[in-house]
Amino acid sequence: MERETKLLFGGMVVAALGFFIPLYFGKIWLGLFIALITGVIFLGRILSLSEKEFESKWAYRSTYGLVVLVVLFHAIAFAHDYGRKDYQKDLLLEIRKTIDSGATQADVREKLIYVLGEYHQNDRESIVTTFKDLMNEQIGEDGIYLSDFDLRKAAGDSSMADIDEDNLNHFYEIDEEADEVRVIVVADVSIGSDPDYENYDGQVGRYEMNFTLNEEGVSYEVLN
Amino acid sequence: MKFSIRRFNEWLILVMVVILVPMAFTMVQDSWDFLPDNINYLFNIHPTIVIIGLATVDAINIFGGGAAEGFSISWRTASIYFNVVFYLMIGPYLFYRGFKRSKSDPDRAKPWYWYLGGAICIWAFMIIPVETNHIRVFNNNDVMSEKSREKDMMRSELAEVGFAAAEYGILKGDINDSFKIEDLNLKDLKYIHAIDSIASDSLMFITVTNPDQPDYSLTMEVRPFNEGVLSIRN
Structure with missing residues (x-):
């Protein structure tokens, strides 16, 4: 067997082991990196073996230059795409967070401001009573706050037919003494800034928003 | 050095193989992707x-809201x-x-495998235009x-201003023409918010603009005492 044939089979076996073993463990980038390195080493060996076959130094150097160009572009492609391996995921999660935040504000914050307006405009007894009167539909059992999505889904709204879940968990807490209502919203999908944060619903590291309603207004804060 | 017409012909045949074979398939099947998808992956540059x-x-x-599958051994990953x-071993070999x-x-x-190997090697150079285009597309996507x-962010910030204005209107009892965005005491506003008009003590219009995107603006209706407090007009 010719030397270059042995080199080819050896290279293919090394590249296969280097690619498929990491891939088996989900490390595809490592696998590709090893396969590319093996390919580059093989090209280098073939070039050095072929040096004496070239009729002129110029032809050899030109071929060498072309090989370097191909290798360089493979390296650029790898480095560029590896650098952006999480780009799509990060971008979509950021969009998801914007949607979650926007939908929650349009739903919860808007309603709490309406309660605040009713309380002040009609000189009602207390914030908590006003909340209970106006948000009767939203107040569920065991501190569960029913969002617009939950209510429309339960009512069989046809526009919700294709959406299984909004992936947002709503809760409320009432403090009668302080005359204050809190609504806590935890996302199932959107990631918060602290990966170890313990969310209100027992999840870890998820995006969490908190709305507090009292007679002074509605405060909104992102807890994670 | 003596010019050899035969050597020229060999290279000419090689270039023709690279160009004409895909073209022939394309003309027959009316598509550049003349191979089935699964086979196409094998020749991805x-x-x-x-x-x-x-x-x-x-x-x-x-x-x-689903789960990520991650990478496993499949036809696509094996390709x-x-x-x-x-491209880096068989072709050059x-x-x-x-x-x-x-x-x-x-x-x-030249034996037949010289032509085949040469065609693979020439095709391997397609990584250069493909990667160049790939980077250009990604840069456009970034922009x-x-x-x-x-x-x-403009929409979110406008909503923030809208909610604050609604709250201000509720707590102060009414909003009159002297009302300004500065009265809300909102810190770190990134964009320019202006009151378009105050139609009554229960309706005002706020517009957000951004000097970096002069052709884009948003206007929001704020109704402090309404069940639907905010609504975007455009």
Whole structure:
């Protein structure tokens, strides 16, 4: 067997082991990196073996230059795409967070401001009573706050037919003494800034928003 | 050096193989992707595109509340190995073997595998335009994403101002013409918010603009005592 044939089979076996073993463990980038390195080493060996076959130094150097160009572009492609391996995921999660935040504000914050307006405009007894009167539909059992999505889904709204879940968990807490209502919203999908944060619903590291309603207004804060 | 018409012909045939074979398939099947998808993956010149594609599917699943599948051994992932071996090993090997074989031939004729290896090697150079285009597309995407993100931030900030204005109206009892955005005492506003008009003590219009995107603005209706406090007009 010719030397270059042995080199080819050896290279293919090394590249296969280097690619498929990491891939088996989900490390595809490592696998590709090893396969590319093996390919580059093989090209280098073939070039050095072929040096004496070239009729002129110029032809050899030109071929060498072309090989370097191909290798360089493979390296650029790898480095560029590896650098952006999480780009799509990060971008979509950021969009998801914007949607979650926007939908929650349009739903919860808007309603709490309406309660605040009713309380002040009609000189009602207390914030908590006003909340209970106006948000009767939203107040569920065991501190569960029913969002617009939950209510429309339960009512069989046809526009919700294709959406299984909004992936947002709503809760409320009432403090009668302080005359204050809190609504806590935890996302199932959107990631918060602290990966170890313990969310209100027992999840870890998820995006969490908190709305507090009292007679002074509605405060909104992102807890994670 | 003596000019050899035969050597010229050999290279000419090689270039024709690279150009004419795909063209022939294209004319017959009326598509540049003349091979079935699964076979096409085997001859992909840019293997990382497959990984980015799989990662994008995962990202969409996560976005929709599903689970990421990650990377496992499949036809598509295995094709990446074949791409590397095909373009960086088999092609150059056949080309070199053909070259070496022709040297020992009395007529110096090139064997068939020289043409095949040469065609693979020439095709391997397609990584250069493909990667160049790939980077250009990504850069364009970055610019578009940034513009989109900026618009989202404008909308979010306008909502923040709208809610604060509604609260201000409720707590102060009414809003009159002297009301200004500065009265809200909101810190770190990034964009320019202006009151378009105050129609009554229960309706006002606020517009947000951004000097970096002069052709884009948003106007919001704020109704402090209404069940629907905010609504975007455009």
